[in-house]
Amino acid sequence: MSAQSDLIHVFNGIPFTTRSSAELLRSLDTFKAREDDILLVSYPKSGTHWLAEIMKHLYSTKVSLTSPIEFGEVSKLEEMNKITSRRIIPTHLNYDMLPKDFKAKKCKAIYIIRNPKDTAVSLYYYYKDNPNLPTIDMWSIYFNMFLQGEVVCGSWFDHILSWEGHRNEMGPLFLYYESMKEDPFKAVKKISCYLGININDNEIHEICKKTSFAEMKTNVEKENNDPTHTVCSLTSNKKLIFRKGIVGEWRHYFTNKQNRLFDDLYNTKMDSSRLAKHIHYGN
Numbered sequence: 001m002s003a004q005s006d007l008i009h010v011f012n013g014i015p016f017t018t019r020s021s022a023e024l025l026r027s028l029d030t031f032k033a034r035e036d037d038i039l040l041v042s043y044p045k046s047g048t049h050w051l052a053e054i055m056k057h058l059y060s061t062k063v064s065l066t067s068p069i070e071f072g073e074v075s076k077l078e079e080m081n082k083i084t085s086r087r088i089i090p091t092h093l094n095y096d097m098l099p100k101d102f103k104a105k106k107c108k109a110i111y112i113i114r115n116p117k118d119t120a121v122s123l124y125y126y127y128k129d130n131p132n133l134p135t136i137d138m139w140s141i142y143f144n145m146f147l148q149g150e151v152v153c154g155s156w157f158d159h160i161l162s163w164e165g166h167r168n169e170m171g172p173l174f175l176y177y178e179s180m181k182e183d184p185f186k187a188v189k190k191i192s193c194y195l196g197i198n199i200n201d202n203e204i205h206e207i208c209k210k211t212s213f214a215e216m217k218t219n220v221e222k223e224n225n226d227p228t229h230t231v232c233s234l235t236s237n238k239k240l241i242f243r244k245g246i247v248g249e250w251r252h253y254f255t256n257k258q259n260r261l262f263d264d265l266y267n268t269k270m271d272s273s274r275l276a277k278h279i280h281y282g283n
């Protein structure tokens with residue numbers, strides 16, 4: 001692993017990239033939320049860009065999709081104040097670090113969950129390809145880091161548990177990546193119902209078409225990268241996002257032993273999680 005210390009700092013026990021300044025992270029609780037803010041919440045590599053694209057189509061030009069709340073310097077909070085339109089705000093923060101005012105104002109939040117084994121593989125490639133993350137040479141080393149929560153944004157288990165543990169406070173909508181892949185129509189309908197958006201079936205079909213993996217990947221190849229439109233605090237390079245977009249890739253990476261280790265930890269940590277019971281791993 002190279003230059004880990006230059007790229008990563010630990011805040012509240014969680015590894016962040018230096019693209020999230022410590023001062024910003026310390027100041028998050030001073031952020032003034034608005035009642036109509038919408039949060040897009042995820043552990044990295046769970047389909048955040050997909051969800052954001054759906055949101056863009058649902059609202060067309062009436063909203064501002066901001067960069068993640070935890071991305072940048074402390075001046076970021078002031079910049080967010082200057083946005084006059086309704087804000088859609090992505091974040092990889094766990095519930096405990098989320099600015100308090102979002103909780104006080106009971107802002108709408110959509111949390112996208114992806115099965116943690118595919119998330120682990122996707123994040124592994126992010127570590128390999130993303131210059132903002134330390135280099136990792138071996139899957140086996142990375143696998144243990146993921147299990148221990150020593151990767152950027154910390155433990156997948158703790159992240160989801162922190163949001164599930166407080167689900168009654170803000171009433172977030174939880175979506176599953178795998179269910180969205182299986183039935184995108186149903187997912188878009190669910191999102192629009194949660195947000196109170198009136199939309200007909202044809203419009204939903206149109207959104208599904210425009211936000212398919214193939215369509216999004218092709219579009220990003222044509223676009224110039226615009227750092228203001230990234231929804232992941234770990235990169236501004238959208239081309240790093242659209243890799244395979246499939247369910248079940250983990251089977252090509254996990255050894256039997258790793259799978260057992262993973263399942264043991266999963267069963268211990270997620271025993272009381274209702275959300276975990278609905279996660280699909282693909283065939």
Ligand code: A3P
Binds near residue numbers: 046048118213241
């Ligand atoms: P893979 O690395 O497995 O391909 P995030 O947006 O949270 O960073 O998540 C990125 C993952 O979501 C990547 O997974 C990416 O390919 C996948 N993804 C992005 N857009 C998608 C879409 N429209 N449909 C399905 N998967 C998508």
